[in-house]
Amino acid sequence: MKHTNKALFAGIGLLLAAVLSGGCIGDKKANIGYFNAERIDQEATQIKAIEDEANTKMAALQKEFLAIEAQAGTLSPEERSRAQQEQMAKMQAASQQYQMQIRQKVDVALDEIAKEKKLDAVVQNSSLEKTIILGGTDITEDLIQKLK
Numbered sequence: 001m002k003h004t005n006k007a008l009f010a011g012i013g014l015l016l017a018a019v020l021s022g023g024c025i026g027d028k029k030a031n032i033g034y035f036n037a038e039r040i041d042q043e044a045t046q047i048k049a050i051e052d053e054a055n056t057k058m059a060a061l062q063k064e065f066l067a068i069e070a071q072a073g074t075l076s077p078e079e080r081s082r083a084q085q086e087q088m089a090k091m092q093a094a095s096q097q098y099q100m101q102i103r104q105k106v107d108v109a110l111d112e113i114a115k116e117k118k119l120d121a122v123v124q125n126s127s128l129e130k131t132i133i134l135g136g137t138d139i140t141e142d143l144i145q146k147l148k
Helices: 002-023 037-043 045-070 077-117 140-146
Strands: 032-036 121-125
Touching: 032 037, 032 077, 032 140, 037 045, 037 140, 045 077, 077 121, 077 140
Parallel strands: 032 121
Antiparallel strands: none
């Protein structure tokens, strides 16, 4: 699940960077905010709660999948295949639902912070992939506070 969040945050950062690169007019300098997605993943209570709920749900769905596997001898190959596909679809839908919840919470919080701090763009920064090397406004703490 954490890998998915990093991809989500990276996507948000890339989108905002693309908007920023085309949005500077004249001599106006863009006011850029950035956040550390790893810290958000570890310290934001709302995000951790969603991830915990998602992990619990996924574990239950995986148990159901294993139960289908255990019934392999009592099901026809077609029934087994259909049951496996249905269970995989449930797992994928649940994963997408939780990803969407995280994205919505982060988007709302980022929008509020961007308005409060008058930021033109917000990008993801991480210890492994630096988007902002020099300058910018670190909003990681603000985002963690909004997501408590």
